[in-house]
Amino acid sequence: MSSVLKTRPNSTTSPLSHNLKNNSNYVKSRNRFIFFKQPRRTCLLYSKLDFYSRTTVTHNVTQNQNAKICNFCQMGNLTNAMELLTTSQRHELGGSTYCSVLQLCAEKKSLEDGKRVHSVIISNGVVIDEALGAKLVFMYVNCGDLVNGRRIFYGILNDKVFLWNLMMSEYAKIGDYRESLSLFKKMQKMGVLGDSYTFTCVLKCFAALGKVKECKRVHGYILKLGFGSNTAVVNSTIAAYFKFGEVESARNLFDELVDRDVVSWNSMINGCVVNGSSRNGIEIFIQMLVMGVNWDLTTLVSVLVACANIGNLSLGRALHGFGVKACLGEEVVFSNTLLDMYSKCGNLNGATEVFVKMGETTIVSWTSIIAAYVREGLYDDAIGLFDEMQSKGVRPDIYTVASIVHACACSNALDKGREVHGYVIKNGMGSNLPVANALVNMYAKCGNVEEARLVFSQILAKDIVSWNTIIGGYSQNSLPSEALELFSDMQKQLKPDDITMACVLPACAGLAALDKGREIHGYILRRGYFSDLHVACALVDMYAKCGLLGLARLLFDMIPQKDLISWTAMIAGYGMHGFGNEAISTFKKMRIAGIEPDESSFAAILNACSHSGLLHEGWRFFNFMRNESGIEPKLEHYACMVDLLSRAGNLSKAYKFIESMPIEPDATIWGTLLSGCRIHHDVKLAEKVAEHLFELEPDNTRYYVDLANVYAEAEKWEEVKKLQEKIGKRRFKQNSGCSWIEVGGKFNIFVAGNTKHPQAKRIDALLRKLSLQMENGDYSTKLRYALINEDDMEKGVIQCGHSEKLAMAFGILNLPPGRTVRVTKNRRVCGDCHEMGKFLSRTTNREILLRDSNRFHCFKDGLCSCRGFW
DNA sequence: TTTCAAAGAC
Numbered sequence: 001m002s003s004v005l006k007t008r009p010n011s012t013t014s015p016l017s018h019n020l021k022n023n024s025n026y027v028k029s030r031n032r033f034i035f036f037k038q039p040r041r042t043c044l045l046y047s048k049l050d051f052y053s054r055t056t057v058t059h060n061v062t063q064n065q066n067a068k069i070c071n072f073c074q075m076g077n078l079t080n081a082m083e084l085l086t087t088s089q090r091h092e093l094g095g096s097t098y099c100s101v102l103q104l105c106a107e108k109k110s111l112e113d114g115k116r117v118h119s120v121i122i123s124n125g126v127v128i129d130e131a132l133g134a135k136l137v138f139m140y141v142n143c144g145d146l147v148n149g150r151r152i153f154y155g156i157l158n159d160k161v162f163l164w165n166l167m168m169s170e171y172a173k174i175g176d177y178r179e180s181l182s183l184f185k186k187m188q189k190m191g192v193l194g195d196s197y198t199f200t201c202v203l204k205c206f207a208a209l210g211k212v213k214e215c216k217r218v219h220g221y222i223l224k225l226g227f228g229s230n231t232a233v234v235n236s237t238i239a240a241y242f243k244f245g246e247v248e249s250a251r252n253l254f255d256e257l258v259d260r261d262v263v264s265w266n267s268m269i270n271g272c273v274v275n276g277s278s279r280n281g282i283e284i285f286i287q288m289l290v291m292g293v294n295w296d297l298t299t300l301v302s303v304l305v306a307c308a309n310i311g312n313l314s315l316g317r318a319l320h321g322f323g324v325k326a327c328l329g330e331e332v333v334f335s336n337t338l339l340d341m342y343s344k345c346g347n348l349n350g351a352t353e354v355f356v357k358m359g360e361t362t363i364v365s366w367t368s369i370i371a372a373y374v375r376e377g378l379y380d381d382a383i384g385l386f387d388e389m390q391s392k393g394v395r396p397d398i399y400t401v402a403s404i405v406h407a408c409a410c411s412n413a414l415d416k417g418r419e420v421h422g423y424v425i426k427n428g429m430g431s432n433l434p435v436a437n438a439l440v441n442m443y444a445k446c447g448n449v450e451e452a453r454l455v456f457s458q459i460l461a462k463d464i465v466s467w468n469t470i471i472g473g474y475s476q477n478s479l480p481s482e483a484l485e486l487f488s489d490m491q492k493q494l495k496p497d498d499i500t501m502a503c504v505l506p507a508c509a510g511l512a513a514l515d516k517g518r519e520i521h522g523y524i525l526r527r528g529y530f531s532d533l534h535v536a537c538a539l540v541d542m543y544a545k546c547g548l549l550g551l552a553r554l555l556f557d558m559i560p561q562k563d564l565i566s567w568t569a570m571i572a573g574y575g576m577h578g579f580g581n582e583a584i585s586t587f588k589k590m591r592i593a594g595i596e597p598d599e600s601s602f603a604a605i606l607n608a609c610s611h612s613g614l615l616h617e618g619w620r621f622f623n624f625m626r627n628e629s630g631i632e633p634k635l636e637h638y639a640c641m642v643d644l645l646s647r648a649g650n651l652s653k654a655y656k657f658i659e660s661m662p663i664e665p666d667a668t669i670w671g672t673l674l675s676g677c678r679i680h681h682d683v684k685l686a687e688k689v690a691e692h693l694f695e696l697e698p699d700n701t702r703y704y705v706d707l708a709n710v711y712a713e714a715e716k717w718e719e720v721k722k723l724q725e726k727i728g729k730r731r732f733k734q735n736s737g738c739s740w741i742e743v744g745g746k747f748n749i750f751v752a753g754n755t756k757h758p759q760a761k762r763i764d765a766l767l768r769k770l771s772l773q774m775e776n777g778d779y780s781t782k783l784r785y786a787l788i789n790e791d792d793m794e795k796g797v798i799q800c801g802h803s804e805k806l807a808m809a810f811g812i813l814n815l816p817p818g819r820t821v822r823v824t825k826n827r828r829v830c831g832d833c834h835e836m837g838k839f840l841s842r843t844t845n846r847e848i849l850l851r852d853s854n855r856f857h858c859f860k861d862g863l864c865s866c867r868g869f870w
Numbered sequence: 871t872t873t874c875a876a877a878g879a880c
Contacts, residue, residue, distance in 0.1 A: 270871075301871040336872045367873040402874035434875035441876065468876040475877095502877035537878040568879040575880095603880040636880065 065092040073100040078108050085117065090124040095132055102135040111143035130156055134163050141170045159190065165197045168205075177205035196227055200236040207240035215240045231259045235267050242271030262296050270302040278306035282315065297328055304337045308344035316341045317350075336364045343372030367400040374403055379411035396423070402434040409442035417442040421455075430458070437465045444473025449482075464494055472503035480510035498529040505538035509545040512824040512851055515745040517542045533559070537566040544573030547822050547849040547856060564595050572604040577856045578865045580612025587621075599631050606640035610647070611855050613869050618644045639668050646676020647869065651685055667696040671703060678710045686710040701727070739803035739825040741811050750806040763809045767836075770809075774839050804833045804850060812844050820847045828852050829870065838862050 065088050072081035081101050085093070098121055105114035118136060121128065128136065133156030140149035153167055164187045171180035184202050187194065194202070199222050206214040219237055227233040234257050241250035254260070254268050265288050272281035285303045288295060300323050307316035320338055328334045335358045342350030351372045358365060366389040373382035386404045390396065396404070401424055408417035421439055429435050436459045443452035456462070456470045467490040474483035487504045490496065496504075501524055508517035521539060529535045536559045543552035556562070556570045567590040574583035587605045590597070597605070602625045609618035622641055625631050638661055645654035654673050658665050670692045677686035686707055693703040704727050711719040740749045750757065757763065804825045811821035829837075829852040841848050842862035850857040858865035 266871080296871095298871045305872075333872050338872090340873065362872090364873045369873095371873065397873080399874040404874095406875070432874090437875040439875090463875095465876045470876095472877060497876095499877045504877095506878075532877085534878040539878090541879065563878095565879045570879085572879060598879095600880045605880095607880070 066094045066097045069097050070100045073104045078104050082113050099135045102139045106139040106142040109143050114139040159192050161195050168201045172201055172205050177208045180205045196230045196233050199233050203236040203240045207243040212244050231261050235263045238267045247275050266298045273306045278309040281306040301337045304341045308341040311345050313345035332360050340368045348376050363397050371403045374407045379407040382407040398429050398432045398435050402438045405438040405442045409445040414446040437469050440469045449477045468499045468503050475506040480507035483507035498532045498535050501529055502534040502538045505542045509542040512546050514546040515742055537569050541569045549577050568601040568604050575608025575611055578611050580608050580614045583608030603636045610640045610643040611869050615644045615648050635666055639672050642672045646673050649680050651682050674706050683714050737827045739807040741807045741823050743814050750803040752803050763806055766809045802830055802833045805836050822849045824851045828854055
């Protein structure tokens with residue numbers, strides 16, 4: 001083995017590459033158990049075989065013919081050897097001649113010739129004794145025909161351990177570890193004693209099958225048999241322990257190993273790297289250098305992977321130099337690893353340079369360069385490379401497919417994603433988990449939840465990634481109930497991890513499912529997941545959206561390394577609760593902490609300003625964003641500004657502002673101005689604005705309702721009637737407005753005019769009583785609001801039964817005195833209910849927290865925290 | 871010995 005590595009790494013005239021190229025046995029055999037491949041051992045074995053041939057096959061043949069054939073064999077001339085063999089008479093051929101030709105067939109991997117030799121042997125009636133049988137087995141196995149190899153092997157019942165090893169290692173090589181191990185059992189039954197090669201193979205098989213106990217038992221057996229200091233055996237024991245994550249045991253074995261070879265060192269380095277301690281792997285490599293141990297291609301590859309894992313570009317570059325000096329530059333595996341290292345260290349140029357300079361490329365090279373582009377967010381380029389690769393006849397494998405599907409997911413390329421899905425099905429890759437999971441993610445990210453669910457349901461052995469992906473998919477597509485349902489299904493089969501938490505918490509936030517959120521928080525604390533930034537941030541967001549702003553702040557303060565997203569979550573939390581000034585001071589603190597806002601954090605701060613009516617501050621942020629941060633405002637930013645202007649009564653300014661926008665205003669922008677018109681009773685402008693809206697979204701009921709209310713509030717009843725008729729003719733499709741309240745972990749959902757609830761009568765009685773009190777007291781019912789509401793559209797009747805009112809009344813009736821009533825509504829709160837909320841809070845001495853689709857309303861002592869900004 | 875899949879803010 002070490003003969004390949006005579007060179008010192010720094011030698012400029014390194015024959016390493018030369019050796020690697022000319023000694024084809026080396027590279028290909030590195031990971032195989034088969035000992036024939038090792039030059040020295042090969043000779044040993046061959047001489048053994050020849051010995052058997054010479055001693056056991058009878059020589060009653062013409063020496064001349066046999067000598068000729070053997071001569072051809074020695075020269076490697078299979079064609080001539082075959083011709084002579086097939087044209088010779090039976091009596092002219094000796095046993096050793098068949099063996100020589102079979103040997104050559106095996107070397108040349110010519111199964112066809114090998115089979116012909118076999119049939120000649122049969123037709124000549126030659127007795128297949130142990131030696132000839134062994135050669136036949138060797139030929140078949142070496143040519144990849146394990147079935148025939150095994151048939152003959154069993155026929156001759158050979159007790160020579162090397163043949164058993166051959167069979168076992170070949171089965172292990174093709175991944176049939178069970179067959180390999182069953183051979184080992186048969187071998188033991190027959191009383192054939194295993195040698196170091198046998199145990200190396202047995203360990204490899206048990207390790208591959210994940211059989212920890214069996215590996216340890218074999219380890220004990222090995223020690224008993226005295227193989228405890230055999231380097232090859234210890235090397236595979238080290239590898240086995242690493243496979244099970246028992247880093248300490250592996251380390252101890254290595255430390256106690258006297259004759260360490262390069263494989264021992266490589267096993268150590270690679271074991272550390274795959275067990276998540278890349279730094280230790282690098283340290284061991286350095287130790288190797290210090291001690292002057294020769295390294296090889298495998299060493300460099302493992303250390304490069306370590307560099308990629310921890311982003312150590314400078315060491316990666318140094319290793320690049322090492323490799324080139326050692327003439328490994330032409331090794332495709334080296335280049336592939338190098339390419340991936342540059343990419344994972346964030347150096348796309350380096351990766352591209354390696355790729356371009358590569359003489360020979362493989363599917364791994366293509367996949368790595370595609371993944372490099374995906375990593376940098378250059379999805380279209382990645383897809384372009386994918387197409388280019390295919391046009392060059394390189395067929396994508398599961399790795400390529402998983403990468404490209406991911407690119408499709410990130411760039412919303414549903415059509416391309418579907419095309420790749422077709423390729424996956426056609427090529428039977430659908431059962432590969434990373435591929436299937438990537439597909440689920442792609443469909444979900446492209447907003448196609450049904451197809452995501454379909455692919456998910458077809459995965460037979462779903463893993464944690466599959467579950468997290470589908471739960472996250474539902475969360476992101478605003479289907480929180482489905483996400484929570486899947487979360488509970490998942491718990492029946494798997495233990496959720498930190499990523500599950502980050503996937504499911506937004507669903508709790510979406511539903512304002514405080515009890516569920518608290519339960520998950522408990523789980524997070526028990527498992528120590530709070531240290532994960534994603535989890536912590538999702539938790540802050542969840543509490544803010546469930547109305548516990550103080551707790552959100554407390555948790556936010558506990559995050560040691562706050563990033564842009566956590567700051568933004570907190571700013572948005574303050575904003576939706578109407579704490580504009582706190583949002584601003586948080587924004588300032590963020591910048592002091594050295595974190596610069598992006599367009600999302602500007603959206604959060606502008607929203608906060610608009611929910612608190614902070615007009616001047618809003619403008620300041622807007623200008624700062626445009627002029628100093630150099631971020632081009634998007635629709636959501638413009639919407640905040642229109643909101644601020646129009647609420648403050650600057651309606652014509654707002655109109656001009658919209659007209660001056662460099663991007664096309666959407667319905668949300670115009671809708672915001674229409675709301676402003678309603679607040680300030682500007683009928684004329686409202687009509688003008690509504691025209692835009694009816695054109696942009698003719699099926700959206702909300703804008704008809706808003707305009708109708710503008711008319712109603714101006715007491716233009718004729719116009720109201722006309723609009724109602726217009727509405728009546730249209731058939732609107734929409735989700736119904738509903739409100740819900742969580743009591744005792746159970747959701748109570750109310751829709752407008754709901755009379756089917758078990759407590760409907762009690763609720764109705766309470767609301768009637770309160771309405772009467774309102775009319776008699778300070779609260780003159782704002783009838784104008786009640787004239788028409790979006791919720792009334794479905795029922796067609798105006799009634800005192802809006803969902804949020806029902807939910808608030810239910811909360812008061814069912815929650816203990818003093819407990820805050822938390823209600824969530826999927827649309828904006830109606831004015832009538834808003835008044836009722838204030839009144840309820842005073843008469844029942846309760847705090848009522850109502851979250852509508854826009855923000856929080858905290859009703860307390862007859863007042864609302866929104867101060868009219870909603 | 872190399873290539874792949876899941877999470878947080880607006």
